[in-house]
Structures are given as C-alpha cells and as structure tokens.
Amino acid sequence: MSRTQPALAPPASTTLPAAAAVHRLTYLSPLGEIRIEGTDEAVSSILFADTAMPEGWPESNPFVHASLQGAQHDAEDAGIPAALRQCRLQLDEYFRGERKTFDFPYVFAGTTFQRAVWAELAAVPYATSRSYKDLAIAVGSERAVRAVGSANGRNKLTIVLPCHRIIGSGGKLTGYAGGLWRKEWLLRHEARYAD
Template sequence: MSKLFQVDYPTPIGVLEIIGTEEAISSIMFAEQDVVVHSLQEETPAVLKECYVQMDEYFKGERRAFSFPYTSIGTEFQKSVWNALLTIPYAETGSYKDIAISIGNEKAIRAVGSANGKNKLSIVVPCHRIIGSDGKLTGYAGGVWRKEWLLAHEKGITKLPI
C-alpha cells in the first residue's frame, strides 16, 4: 500500500482535506474544522500540490474542470454513478433519476443516491450538482448549505465574461 499524504485547503466554506499518494488523489472532503492542520510542505507530493492549486483556482472562479490524477475506490456500480456525475456541466444540475437513466438503470434511483453519498472526491466529481427531481436541494455529505454555496458560486462564475 502506498503512503498517504494530506494537505488542507482553506475555502470560504470550510477546510477541504486533500488526501492522496505520490501518484493520485483519493479523497477531497470537507473537514469539520476551521483551521488548516496540514499545510503545504516542501515534501508534499506534486500531485497534492497540483490539486491544491486547482482547488484554489476553482474557488477563485478561474477553473471549471480538473486535470490532476485521482482514483476512486468503490464498486462497479458506484464508479458508473461517479462517472455519470462527471457529465453534468459546470453550473448545471441533474437529478438522481437523470443519473439512473444515464447508466441504464432507471429504477436504481435510491442506489444512485447512496453511491452519490459515498463519493470521496467532492467538487471534482460534482455530487453537489445533484438535486431532487422537484428541483429542491437534497442531502450533501458536506452539508446542504455548502451545496447551495457551491451551486451559487458556479452560477455566478458563468455570468462573468470570459
């Protein structure tokens, strides 16, 4: 097993814990803490440094897609849901039903919701873009208030001139 490294990125809505190996990022999750515990160090692997920079660009409104290497650990079904999440465009939303249909399993709405909740790559695999079929915000591991902020942030950025 590869050694895991961590760096914390302070966002306007809380600290993001970025965890990965020297090869890829495996987790980007909001921490329930207000201060950075693990700051960038000289020995921080390049992939974590690149993830940190790209998160900074995202929160500054300068980035809409991510290019650093990451890995998802889950079942084939979960991975199919997470891959489908990647098709939801920046600043747009979809529903659990939309995802279920896109993976060819229209009746798997609850299972899609469960898989969505197990996504460990917040923002990059945009589970925050999933809302209820009725247009209401649904649960989010980082808190619905963060989901609301992220959606408003993306919508605000798309209104800016390019």
C-alpha cells in the same frame, strides 16, 4: 482568465497500490476545511472536515485561504506530492471562478455501480444540475434512484466529482455529505462564474 478543460476522464486505476504511502494536506476553502489525501501519484480523497455551518456565516466567513489572496504555498510544500499540490492549486482556481473542470491525477475505489455513477458525475457540466433520476437513467438503472443517492454520498472527491450538481426531481436541494448549505453555495458560486 477562464480555464476550461475537458471533463475528467475516468482514472487510469481505481485503486491505490497496497504499499503506497498516503499523504495528507489540509486546505482552507471559503466553505471551511477540506482534507485532501493521496499518494505520490494521485489524489484519493477530497472531503470537508465537517458539515456544520460556522456561526455567523457567510457574513463573518472565517475561512479565507491565503492562496485566494495570491500568497504562495512554498513553505507548506515540503514533502507534498505534486498531485496534492495540483489539487490545491486547482481548488484555488475553482473558488476564484477561474476553473470549471479539474485535471489533476486521481483514483477512486468502489463497486462497479458506484464507479459508473461517479463517471456520470464527472460528465455533469459546470453550473448545471441533473436530478438523481437523470443520473440513474444515465447509468442504465432508472429505478435505482436511492442507490444513485447512496453512491453520491460515498463520493470521496467532493467538488471534483460534482455531486453538488445533483438535485431532487422537483428541483429541491437534497442530500449533500458536506451539508446542504455548502451545496447551495457551490451551485450559486458556479452560476455566478458561468460563461
């Protein structure tokens, strides 16, 4: 079953209400622990817990999430907002190769330039890549390649805003906050499930 939705639209809001309670959820992905944060209304952060490659990975991948084997999350869901549950479900589908884009509610906060870069990230199609220079040109700042790299590094919606699809001009894998080994895995994963 292939789920292909339109690319993420810019969020309705770029900030969380000041008094909003923040909820946290740990998601065990094939690439390790991912920490998801958000409010009752939207997800605000999806980040890998570390950058280190587990010893023996991938041959002895210790990260097998129960939901990837079809188990239910019911026991874990008490008090977890719908946005975070939707995020977890869509990450499950992504890792199974069934989802190419994400459509759960999310928010992000950053400078005007960072938000422009992140909006362009959302437009990079599944199983494709762009260079940092391509992204700089797309946001109207051709010489701002390093600033684009910095904005990518501050992206708090990893995988969803696919900064792993941004590569060096010569095709070299560079700069990924979750570790280059994860960037390589994500690109290979997407190539495997590309239509």
